[in-house]
Amino acid sequence: MKEKDKKQISKFLSLILRHQPEKIGLQLDKNGWAWVIDILEKSKLKFTLKELEEIVMTNDKKRFSFNDDKTKIRANQGHSLKTINLELKTQVPPKVLFHGTIEKFIPSIKLEGLQKMNRQHVHLSPDQETAIKVGSRRGKPIILSINALQMHNEGYAFYHSENGVWLTDNVPVDFINLIPNNLTSEKLLDE
Structure with missing residues (x-):
């Protein structure tokens, strides 16, 4: 897959998984998960599951994650959607x-x-x-x-x-x- 295509798909995923899922009629659950099949079917950008896996694995900022069986995907953080609960646990940060x-x-x-x-x-x-x-x-x-x-x-x-x-x-x-x-x-x- 060309870098240009990966970048375009990554931006699209950020838009629909972090900010505007309604843009393609996508439903996110309360934890921000979307069905992979819905994204593949509803996207005007045409890409395969294998290409989606490549984008998730090679994204330099690791913006996205799959669930264990790769049937769902979500953005790791950066949501403007206030209803998403990423189930983050409080942690002790480094000094700086x-x-x-x-x-x-x-x-x-x-x-x-x-x-x-x-x-x-x-x-x-x-x-x-x-x-x-x-x-x-x-x-x-x-x-x-x-x-x-x-x-x-x-x-x-x-x-x-x-x-x-x-x-x-x-x-x-x-x-x-x-x-x-x-x-x-x-x-x-x-x-």
């Missing part, structure tokens, strides 16, 4: 997590911290490299370090998705540090 953003969002982050906006959770990365990739999707990345373990110790819940993304409901300003030039941390409020 990272978030990639761009300059235009810094003023609101300084005021409100990181908010989930139209998603179910704020997404945090386990390393700076991943945060850089995330931030780069919208422009020149700015990397924030998050005092995750301190947040956890103060009662904030963290979840770890199947694809390695850390999730939380919000990140208050007091737990955010700016990493200028990706070298050292300084308090976001000191800027």
Whole structure:
């Protein structure tokens, strides 16, 4: 399968499994699972189960998962659908997590911290490299370090998705540090 086709199908899957299943008349269950057969039959993009398996297995962000017998598929996180329960268990995060953003969002982050906006959770990365990739999707990345373990110790819940993304409901300003030039941390409020 060509990379271009894989990318197009992956974007389609993200749309219908995370945001707009109704676009093709797809039903997601309460945990975000959809029948694979429904996707294959209802999609205007024509692809086979074997091609779908290849996309799930090779997706660099591991966005999707199959159930054990590969009859159902779901997105691992990133839903704007508020009714989806991914059955995530709270976990103790590492001391520091990272978030990639761009300059235009810094003023609101300084005021409100990181908010989930139209998603179910704020997404945090386990390393700076991943945060850089995330931030780069919208422009020149700015990397924030998050005092995750301190947040956890103060009662904030963290979840770890199947694809390695850390999730939380919000990140208050007091737990955010700016990493200028990706070298050292300084308090976001000191800027």
